Amino acid sequence: MASQEGDGADEGIARGMADAAVPFVAASSFETAPVGLLVSDAEGRVLAANAHARRLGAEPGVALADLVPGRERAGLARFLAERRPGRGRSLRMGPRRRTPVRARVWPGAAGRLFWLIEPASPTAEETAARLAHEVQAPITVVRIAAETALMLLDEGEHDLAFLRRQFALVHDQARRALDIAAHMRGFGAGEVGPPVPVDVGACVAAALEARAEALAEAGITVATRLPPAPLYVLGRALPLEQVLRNLIDNARDAITADRARGGRIAVTVTAARGTVRITVADNGGGIPPEHRRRIFEPFFTTKPAERASGLGLAIARDIVAAMGGRIAVGNRDGGTVFTVSLPAAPRHRQPRHRKG
Numbered sequence: 001m002a003s004q005e006g007d008g009a010d011e012g013i014a015r016g017m018a019d020a021a022v023p024f025v026a027a028s029s030f031e032t033a034p035v036g037l038l039v040s041d042a043e044g045r046v047l048a049a050n051a052h053a054r055r056l057g058a059e060p061g062v063a064l065a066d067l068v069p070g071r072e073r074a075g076l077a078r079f080l081a082e083r084r085p086g087r088g089r090s091l092r093m094g095p096r097r098r099t100p101v102r103a104r105v106w107p108g109a110a111g112r113l114f115w116l117i118e119p120a121s122p123t124a125e126e127t128a129a130r131l132a133h134e135v136q137a138p139i140t141v142v143r144i145a146a147e148t149a150l151m152l153l154d155e156g157e158h159d160l161a162f163l164r165r166q167f168a169l170v171h172d173q174a175r176r177a178l179d180i181a182a183h184m185r186g187f188g189a190g191e192v193g194p195p196v197p198v199d200v201g202a203c204v205a206a207a208l209e210a211r212a213e214a215l216a217e218a219g220i221t222v223a224t225r226l227p228p229a230p231l232y233v234l235g236r237a238l239p240l241e242q243v244l245r246n247l248i249d250n251a252r253d254a255i256t257a258d259r260a261r262g263g264r265i266a267v268t269v270t271a272a273r274g275t276v277r278i279t280v281a282d283n284g285g286g287i288p289p290e291h292r293r294r295i296f297e298p299f300f301t302t303k304p305a306e307r308a309s310g311l312g313l314a315i316a317r318d319i320v321a322a323m324g325g326r327i328a329v330g331n332r333d334g335g336t337v338f339t340v341s342l343p344a345a346p347r348h349r350q351p352r353h354r355k356g
Contacts, residue, residue, distance in 0.1 A: 036101070036117030040064060044080050044113070053117055056093045056101070069097045083107045093117070106297045114297060138173035145169045172214070195234035195323070197345045200269055200276055201226045203237055207244035208267065211252070218252060219261035225268040231276050232345035235323040243319050243327075246312040247280040247338045254284030254336060271344060278340040286331035295329055 036053035040046050044064040046053075057067045065073045068091050079089045088104045099119075106114045149166040152159065208215075208222060215222060233240075248265065255263030266281045287295065296317045320327045325342035 036115070038115045038117070040113045040115060042080070042111040042113065044076070047112070053115075056099060056117065057095050058093075058117075067093045067097065079105070080113070083113070135177055138177040141173040142170050142177075145173075168217075175214070195236065197232040197349050197351055198235050198237050198240055199230045200233055200240070200278060200342075201230055203240045203244060204267055204269060204278065206237075207241050207248055210241075210245055211248045215248075215252060215265070218256050218263070220252060220255055220263045220265055223264065223266045225266070227269060227271065230351075231269060231271050232350045233276050233323065233325075233342040234345045234349065235342075239319045240323070243316040243340065244278070244280070246316045247340075250313065250338070251280055251282035251284065251336065254282050257284065274344050276342050276344050278342075279337055280340075281332065281335060281337040283333065283335040285336075286334065287329065287336050292329060292331075296327075 031050045036050065036056060036058070038046055038049035038053040038058050046058050046060050046062050046064065048060060049058040058064070065076055068076055072091060075089070076091065083105075088102055091101055091103050093099050093101050093103075102118050104116045104118075106116075145166045149163050152163065204224065204226065208224070244267075248267075251265045255265070264283050266279075268277075268279045268281075270277050270279075296313050317327050320340055320342065323342055325340060328339045328341070330337050330339075
């Protein structure tokens with residue numbers, strides 16, 4: 001089966017999440033996330049909410065319409081009726097209905113809705129809190145794995161197979177933390193800004209290079225099929241590379257969950273009728289139908305909590321949407337296929353290449 005991305009909270013939140021058919025969200029992740037998260041029914045009545053959402057007045061039993069100004073209620077009702085996954089809307093919420101936020105919603109099972117509510121303009125403190133939240137998970141795993149290995153060595157234990165697994169875990173999670181740092185460096189260096197022509201083939205190569213060691217360790221072979229001439233889309237290279245790394249990671253995890261070693265990943269880039277398509281296919285067993293419709297939901301994951309936040313594919317989808325494209329998933333030939341479709345850069349925006 002393909003792997004997807006995607007304790008300590010009070011009983012009401014855990015029960016609300018279960019009733020809302022979000023069983024793969026760990027209660028602690030839901031409660032302590034640095035953004036507002038809540039589950040509502042189809043009419044917008046809150047069933048469960050984390051600490052950030054409750055500060056905006058989203059207590060269980062409260063109607064979201066009562067948390068926005070009267071002039072925004074008709075728009076909120078239309079927004080609820082559309083039920084478009086990942087759709088965003090600007091609102092004013094809070095006890096005085098004055099806090100500007102950006103709300104996004106994903107339909108769930110049994111008519112439930114999963115909401116992500118972020119500040120319209122995050123402060124430096126809020127941005128730092130998000131970064132700390134992202135980095136904390138891999139650093140915590142590194143600390144625990146290192147402490148376990150050191151304890152065994154101090155006690156004279158020399159189970160080399162176990163120690164190797166611990167250090168492999170340290171290596172994998174350190175790489176994850178470095179990926180987060182790389183993204184933040186790109187942000188600070190101006191990766192956020194007007195779209196520019198991006199060479200899709202170069203992004204594929206960079207993503208595969210970043211994951212080459214992990215794929216080799218798993219015995220996974222990679223096949224690429226790229227056009228002879230570069231294909232360009234408009235956007236930024238680093239976010240597109242992040243999308244591809246997430247898809248490659250998902251394929252690797254699906255394969256390793258399906259077999260001890262081996263497997264195949266195929267990455268293909270094609271263009272037709274003004275659209276550039278990138279496909280990442282694996283032979284890791286495919287995705288069950290009941291998971292496929294929820295795979296892009298934030299915090300939905302079937303992986304162990306220490307290995308995934310459930311945000312990778314949701315982030316990938318949002319990056320692709322910001323570039324004017326879409327991402328789809330399906331099963332084929334005993335595995336999963338992700339297809340990223342992006343508008344090709346207009347010819348006048350593409351770099352000119354000298355001949356000869």
